[in-house]
Amino acid sequence: MGKLDCGCDLLGGLTEICKNQHITSGFIQAIGAVQKACIGFYDQQTHEYHITTLNRPLEIVSLIGNISIKDGEPFVHAHITLADETEQAYGGHLAPGTIVFACEFILEIFEGESFIRSFDNETGLSLWNI
Ligand code: ZN
Numbered sequence: 001m002g003k004l005d006c007g008c009d010l011l012g013g014l015t016e017i018c019k020n021q022h023i024t025s026g027f028i029q030a031i032g033a034v035q036k037a038c039i040g041f042y043d044q045q046t047h048e049y050h051i052t053t054l055n056r057p058l059e060i061v062s063l064i065g066n067i068s069i070k071d072g073e074p075f076v077h078a079h080i081t082l083a084d085e086t087e088q089a090y091g092g093h094l095a096p097g098t099i100v101f102a103c104e105f106i107l108e109i110f111e112g113e114s115f116i117r118s119f120d121n122e123t124g125l126s127l128w129n130i
Pocket of ligand 1: 077078079093094
C-alpha cells in the first residue's frame with residue numbers, strides 16, 4: 001500500500017513506482033481525489049482515443065488497473081471513475097495529465113512470467129500477447 005504526493009501525475013506516479021521497484025506484473029486499485037482529470041474513450045472505428053479534460057476537483061471513486069510490459073518497460077493500464085460535488089460520476093481510460101490531490105493505492109504483485117503488450121491490428125491497441 002502507498003500514497004501519491006499532492007500535485008503529481010496519477011498515471012505517471014503509479015508507473016514510476018512500478019519502474020523503480022521493477023514490478024512488471026500486478027493489480028492496482030486506488031481511491032482519493034484529483035485536482036484535474038484526463039480520461040479517454042477509445043473510438044473503435046477510428047482507432048483513436050478521445051481525451052476529455054475535467055479541469056476541476058473530483059473524487060476518485062474507483063481506480064483499477066493492471067501492470068504488464070510494453071516496449072520493455074513496466075506499463076500501467078488503468079480505468080477510473082470520478083465524482084463531482086453533485087455526486088455525478090465520470091469514467092474512462094486513465095490518461096496522463098490527471099493531477100493528484102490525494103491518493104491511496106494498493107498494489108498487488110504477481111509472481112511468474114509477465115504479460116507483454118504488442119500491437120494488435122484488429123483493434124489498433126497494444127494488447128497482451130498471450
Ligand atoms: Zn483502457
